[in-house]
Amino acid sequence: MAHPYVLLSAAVSLDGFLDDAGPERLLLSGPEDFDRVDEVRAGSDAILVGAGTLRTDNPRLLVGSAERRAARTAAGLPEYPLKATVSASGDLDPGARFWHTGGAKIVYTTDRGAQRLHGLLPADVEVAALGPEVEWRAVLAHLGDAKGVRRLMVEGGGRVHTQLLQQGLADELQLVVAPLFVGDTDAPRMFGPGAYPPGRMRLVETRPVGDVVLMRYVPTAPGTGRQACAADRRWMETACELAVQCPPSRTAFSVGAVIVAADGTELARAHSREGGDPVVHAEEAALAKLDPADPRLATATVYSSLEPCARRASRPAPCARLILDAGVRRVVTAWREPDTFVTAADGSGVLAAEGADVVVLPEYEQRAKAPNTHLLPPPGHS
Numbered sequence: 001m002a003h004p005y006v007l008l009s010a011a012v013s014l015d016g017f018l019d020d021a022g023p024e025r026l027l028l029s030g031p032e033d034f035d036r037v038d039e040v041r042a043g044s045d046a047i048l049v050g051a052g053t054l055r056t057d058n059p060r061l062l063v064g065s066a067e068r069r070a071a072r073t074a075a076g077l078p079e080y081p082l083k084a085t086v087s088a089s090g091d092l093d094p095g096a097r098f099w100h101t102g103g104a105k106i107v108y109t110t111d112r113g114a115q116r117l118h119g120l121l122p123a124d125v126e127v128a129a130l131g132p133e134v135e136w137r138a139v140l141a142h143l144g145d146a147k148g149v150r151r152l153m154v155e156g157g158g159r160v161h162t163q164l165l166q167q168g169l170a171d172e173l174q175l176v177v178a179p180l181f182v183g184d185t186d187a188p189r190m191f192g193p194g195a196y197p198p199g200r201m202r203l204v205e206t207r208p209v210g211d212v213v214l215m216r217y218v219p220t221a222p223g224t225g226r227q228a229c230a231a232d233r234r235w236m237e238t239a240c241e242l243a244v245q246c247p248p249s250r251t252a253f254s255v256g257a258v259i260v261a262a263d264g265t266e267l268a269r270a271h272s273r274e275g276g277d278p279v280v281h282a283e284e285a286a287l288a289k290l291d292p293a294d295p296r297l298a299t300a301t302v303y304s305s306l307e308p309c310a311r312r313a314s315r316p317a318p319c320a321r322l323i324l325d326a327g328v329r330r331v332v333t334a335w336r337e338p339d340t341f342v343t344a345a346d347g348s349g350v351l352a353a354e355g356a357d358v359v360v361l362p363e364y365e366q367r368a369k370a371p372n373t374h375l376l377p378p379p380g381h382s
């Protein structure tokens with residue numbers, strides 16, 4: 001199951017509104033920013049908006065620039081990104097511009113919504129009925145697996161942005177603040193009430209675009225339990241980057257590890273053979289940087305590019321044991337340990353047997369293996 005990278009895009013007023021309460025769409029972005037949005041659209045495989053935005057704005061969601069469309073075609077992509085919408089009710093106007101402009105379109109809806117829409121929309125529009133409810137994970141899995149979408153731009157509205165952020169499914173937030181006030185409590189807000197991931201997001205860019213300011217944030221708070229969230233994938237990228245920094249070895253794996261508190265604060269990071277120790281493992285080195293009494297460890301997540309070891313000759317305790325003894329109960333890894341040095345190692349099993357949640361992110365397996373190819377059988381040999 002390959003989830004696309006999910007980019008939330010929106011413009012808000014200085015008092016935090018997405019629109020005013022009037023019938024016309026409020027233009028918060030200026031011309032330079034609409035051009036930037038056009039560029040982001042052109043770089044996406046699909047653009048999604050909620051049914052509320054379809055009903056209020058009647059958008060077309062096209063790539064306006066002929067040069068950008070030509071570049072897509074030259075790269076072997078469809079001229080326009082796929083357009084997607086989500087509606088539980090199926091209350092969609094068949095005359096809306098969304099259906100009659102651009103390239104392919106898909107509606108994610110309930111069984112009830114699909115019945116209501118039966119025969120109503122243009123024949124080339126795909127209606128995907130996802131059961132009694134529309135679950136976002138099912139939408140993203142369908143976009144990734146059935147539609148080949150790697151990068152999804154979500155252009156609102158507020159209810160869609162709120163759900164994706166609260167469910168830990170947004171990989172990035174691109175928020176533009178426009179220099180005007182709406183001042184009407186009936187107007188829609190960018191984010192509604194509810195339980196958001198704890199802690200602070202990480203600011204990765206700020207940029208003036210005409211008279212608005214673009215802010216790009218990425219999530220930091222790890223998921224909970226065995227379900228992976230967007231921040232888990234981001235921390236795994238860090239672990240894979242650390243693995244590349246290991247001094248080379250013919251007798252040990254190159255592994256990176258990061259320990260992250262529940263609120264997204266990075267507690268420690270390390271890589272194998274760090275600090276001149278020829279046998280130290282990444283998780284072991286990272287844990288050694290922390291006070292064993294640190295109360296944050298009980299709700300922290302350990303990210304390790306390779307599954308924590310279950311047995312080792314070089315030290316008395318394997319990393320799975322060290323992690324459990326530190327009180328950590330959530331581990332995210334990209335690659336199960338092969339039989340290169342130890343047969344049938346099962347660090348995940350050791351962790352799970354004592355109640356830890358182990359999450360494997362297979363989409364990072366190749367990156368985790370990359371600094372270790374000299375230790376692995378050539379492809380095709382087991």
Ligand SMILES: NC(=O)C1=CN([C@@H]2O[C@H](COP(=O)(O)OP(=O)(O)OC[C@H]3O[C@@H](n4cnc5c(N)ncnc54)[C@H](OP(=O)(O)O)[C@@H]3O)[C@@H](O)[C@H]2O)C=CC1
Nearest residue numbers: 010011019050051052053087088089134156157158159160
């Ligand atoms: N400034 C900006 O950048 C932007 C502003 N906007 C503004 O936002 C406003 C619209 O936002 P909002 O009213 O929150 O509407 P949304 O666009 O977020 O759409 C909400 C609708 O989407 C469907 N939906 C959402 N989540 C689910 C789910 N999990 N399962 C099934 N259906 C779901 C429902 O449709 P249904 O009711 O059919 O079941 C729901 O009513 C407009 O005023 C628009 O101008 C929008 C985008 C960008």
Ligand SMILES: Nc1c(N[C@@H]2O[C@H](COP(=O)(O)O)[C@@H](O)[C@H]2O)[nH]c(=O)[nH]c1=O
Nearest residue numbers: 011026027028029037057059060061155
């Ligand atoms: N108002 C507003 C946005 N609104 C978004 O743009 C969509 C309409 O796009 P189009 O079909 O190209 O006219 C609309 O439905 C909503 O998703 N976006 C922004 O970046 N800035 C803005 O100020």
